[in-house]
Amino acid sequence: MQISYHSEEETMALMEANTNLLARTGKVEQMSQVLSKTVKTTKTKLAETEDWNRRNNKVVHGLSERKENANALQYIMTQPPLWFPTLKDAPPEIMRAHRIGSHRSQPTKPRVMIFMCLRYIDRARILKAARGSPLVIEGKEARFTADYSIATRVRQKSCHLVMEKARQAGYQAFLFYLATIKVSEGHEHRFFQDLVKLKQFLESGE
Incomplete structure (x- = not known):
């Protein structure tokens, strides 16, 4: 069995190579941390941008589908002043409305409705009214939430x-x-x- 011995020069060269490798590894780890932080920041900004684009939207949970006759917009445009008396003098202006998900002939629970107000202040007024006076329709409470990403x-x-x-x-x-x-x-x-x-x-x- 032969035992290999390194000269002092070879040992120093190996140690230097190892030091350089550790330095490069450290730089890669630093770059990875920077990239990870950049990705996280980018994702947060994208979510905030999407939330901003949805700022005038409102989501309604538990709202019966039987009274709107497949016309969600026409229905939701007339209902807020009837649901919340504080909105009668200045009814909110609603631009779009639809149910989320495909129609079912015998749903176990109503599909979520989402609608878009013309102004953010209208969305805020509806939310404030709903918090002050919970909406109950056909014995079931309908909940209003913000539309976030x-x-x-x-x-x-x-x-x-x-x-x-x-x-x-x-x-x-x-x-x-x-x-x-x-x-x-x-x-x-x-x-x-x-x-x-x-x-x-x-x-x-x-």
């Missing part, structure tokens, strides 16, 4: 569980755009964008 909805959905834990702990919890959670106790208010930090806060019992 899929990315934003996914982020907000991830907040619901920890918000429920905050409420169980005696706090009031509110979700603000984009995915900021406001936790209140009396006159003290805290805002969290990091779910891990909110969980740590709840576990600490401060």
Whole structure:
């Protein structure tokens, strides 16, 4: 069995090559981190742009389909002042409306309706009225929500569980755009964008 020995020059050359390789690897890792951050920032900006384009939209859940006679726009244009008396003096102007999904002859539950207001202020007025006086039609409550991008909805959905834990702990919890959670106790208010930090806060019992 032969044992190979390296000369001092060869050993130094190998060490230098290893150092250069580690340096190049470090640069690649740094570039990867920069690219990852850039991709994340780009995705966030795209979601915010899509949310902005949808800012005048409103989504209605649980609204019966039996009264609109396949004409969602005509139906929704006349209903808000009847649902919410505060809108009678200045009815919101609605430009488009449609149901999401294909029509079913015997649906187990009504399809979601989405409509677009002419102005953002009209959308805000409808939401405010719905919060102040929940809408019940044929014994079922219809809910109004904002029309956000899929990315934003996914982020907000991830907040619901920890918000429920905050409420169980005696706090009031509110979700603000984009995915900021406001936790209140009396006159003290805290805002969290990091779910891990909110969980740590709840576990600490401060």
